[in-house]
Amino acid sequence: MARRGEHSREEIRQMALDAAEAIVAREGYPGLSTRRIAAAIRYTVGTLYLVFENLDDLTLQVNGRTLDALYDWLRTHQDAAAAGAGIAVGQDVAACQEAILTLANAYIAYAEAETPRWSMLFEYVVQENEQPEWYLHKLGQVFGLVEAALRPLGAGDLETQRIARVLWASVHGICLLKIRQRMVLAGNQETEAMTRMLVTNFLRGLRG
Amino acid sequence: MARRGEHSREEIRQMALDAAEAIVAREGYPGLSTRRIAAAIRYTVGTLYLVFENLDDLTLQVNGRTLDALYDWLRTHQDAAAAGAGIAVGQDVAACQEAILTLANAYIAYAEAETPRWSMLFEYVVQENEQPEWYLHKLGQVFGLVEAALRPLGAGDLETQRIARVLWASVHGICLLKIRQRMVLAGNQETEAMTRMLVTNFLRGLRG
DNA sequence: CAGGGTATTGAACGCCGCTCAATATTGTGC
DNA sequence: GCACAATATTGAGCGGCGTTCAATACCCTG
Numbered sequence: 494m495a496r497r498g499e500h501s502r503e504e505i506r507q508m509a510l511d512a513a514e515a516i517v518a519r520e521g522y523p524g525l526s527t528r529r530i531a532a533a534i535r536y537t538v539g540t541l542y543l544v545f546e547n548l549d550d551l552t553l554q555v556n557g558r559t560l561d562a563l564y565d566w567l568r569t570h571q572d573a574a575a576a577g578a579g580i581a582v583g584q585d586v587a588a589c590q591e592a593i594l595t596l597a598n599a600y601i602a603y604a605e606a607e608t609p610r611w612s613m614l615f616e617y618v619v620q621e622n623e624q625p626e627w628y629l630h631k632l633g634q635v636f637g638l639v640e641a642a643l644r645p646l647g648a649g650d651l652e653t654q655r656i657a658r659v660l661w662a663s664v665h666g667i668c669l670l671k672i673r674q675r676m677v678l679a680g681n682q683e684t685e686a687m688t689r690m691l692v693t694n695f696l697r698g699l700r701g
Numbered sequence: 702m703a704r705r706g707e708h709s710r711e712e713i714r715q716m717a718l719d720a721a722e723a724i725v726a727r728e729g730y731p732g733l734s735t736r737r738i739a740a741a742i743r744y745t746v747g748t749l750y751l752v753f754e755n756l757d758d759l760t761l762q763v764n765g766r767t768l769d770a771l772y773d774w775l776r777t778h779q780d781a782a783a784a785g786a787g788i789a790v791g792q793d794v795a796a797c798q799e800a801i802l803t804l805a806n807a808y809i810a811y812a813e814a815e816t817p818r819w820s821m822l823f824e825y826v827v828q829e830n831e832q833p834e835w836y837l838h839k840l841g842q843v844f845g846l847v848e849a850a851l852r853p854l855g856a857g858d859l860e861t862q863r864i865a866r867v868l869w870a871s872v873h874g875i876c877l878l879k880i881r882q883r884m885v886l887a888g889n890q891e892t893e894a895m896t897r898m899l900v901t902n903f904l905r906g907l908r909g
Numbered sequence: 910c911a912g913g914g915t916a917t918t919g920a921a922c923g924c925c926g927c928t929c930a931a932t933a934t935t936g937t938g939c
Numbered sequence: 940g941c942a943c944a945a946t947a948t949t950g951a952g953c954g955g956c957g958t959t960c961a962a963t964a965c966c967c968t969g
Binding site for chain 1: 916
Binding site for chain 2: 955956957958959960965966
């Protein structure tokens with residue numbers, strides 16, 4: 494045995510999560526196993542169970558990191574788009590639509606850029622459907638971006654939340670269709686067209 | 702050893718698929734294993750490999766059955782709704798909207814009624830994203846119902862197909878949200894309201 | 910009734926998640 | 940400087956997984 498105290502528990506935690514992310518990026522969620530993670534960080538399985546409750550716990554924490562990364566990604570793309578469109582255009586309905594489209598396309602772009610990580614968010618299904626509070630919070634942060642973009646529409650808070658959920662569920666559905674390659678016909682262009690069709694018509698319907 | 706020729710290959714196939722469905726219904730996709738299926742039909746694992754290529758093949762065939770069942774379910778609900786609304790109302794836009802809503806609600810109802818089976822359609826991910834032709838055909842049949850319901854709108858064939866994909870991806874997204882219980886607030890009513898919000902506004906946007 | 914053909918078996922292989930007694934390493938008190 | 944308590948780390952072991960294939964038990968043909 495060796496290396497007692499060479500790494501703190503928190504260091505081991507981070508190393509394990511890094512290694513897990515690397516494995517998932519390379520081989521997808523099915524390639525993830527405690528033995529592989531342990532080998533990658535040059536510890537043994539037993540050590541992992543000192544730091545994580547079990548593999549589900551570890552998986553959920555990887556997903557938590559992914560949600561953080563997704564949030565940052567969306568923010569970055571939002572800022573880039575806002576810079577391109579000039580300052581303080583966020584108040585009218587047309588600008589709101591553009592903001593939503595920006596978010597939607599950024600979301601889909603993330604799913605494409607980081608497909609295995611993104612897929613794992615949904616491939617790992619919690620059985621007792623009990624996501625911990627911290628996880629729901631991270632989810633809420635991402636959802637919050639959509640709600641914020643919709644606020645200029647001037648609907649009530651609860652109505653805005655509803656619209657955001659419907660819209661984001663729909664964008665997610667299109668994204669799934671794209672990633673799972675169920676769309677034999679479709680390239681990138683097709684997906685953007687579908688997203689635009691969804692968002693513009695849905696919002697026009699809301700106004701009309 | 703025993704029972705040589707007691708069951709034909711096709712009989713064994715059906716027994717295995719039945720057993721697999723029962724296991725999935727009871728314990729979900731993660732509970733499915735060759736050893737359990739074999740035990741349930743009182744054969745051994747080896748026999749399963751005479752009838753199926755591997756567990757993935759078997760899983761895909763269970764999913765194929767589910768697609769058939771879903772198709773029948775949607776047809777039945779369509780017919781019931783059509784009977785309720787009187788004969789030959791399928792021609793104007795309002796009726797078209799009702800037809801889509803009927804389909805959407807029936808889809809979500811199926812997911813609720815047969816959650817494990819329905820979930821397995823998406824939890825089992827084909828790695829080489831090569832669904833066999835027969836599977837794509839079954840998928841196409843379900844999609845075809847949506848396209849048919851949209852035909853009264855009078856869009857071109859390709860446009861109708863696009864609209865159907867967008868709409869169905871979106872309904873699926875809402876359905877996912879419901880089933881995965883990410884909606885803490887939501888009961889059945891909430892989901893129906895969200896579906897209605899999506900469909901009515903999207904279609905109104907298309908018209909307007 | 911012998912023998913070929915085949916349906917069926919089940920042990921074996923290398924994985925998996927997870928546990929826990931055994932052990933190696935360290936810091937402390939003398 | 941040393942013994943000892945405390946603890947970080949190990950890794951064999953358990954039961955389960957998908958998959959393979961030589962061995963076997965059965966049936967049919969001649």
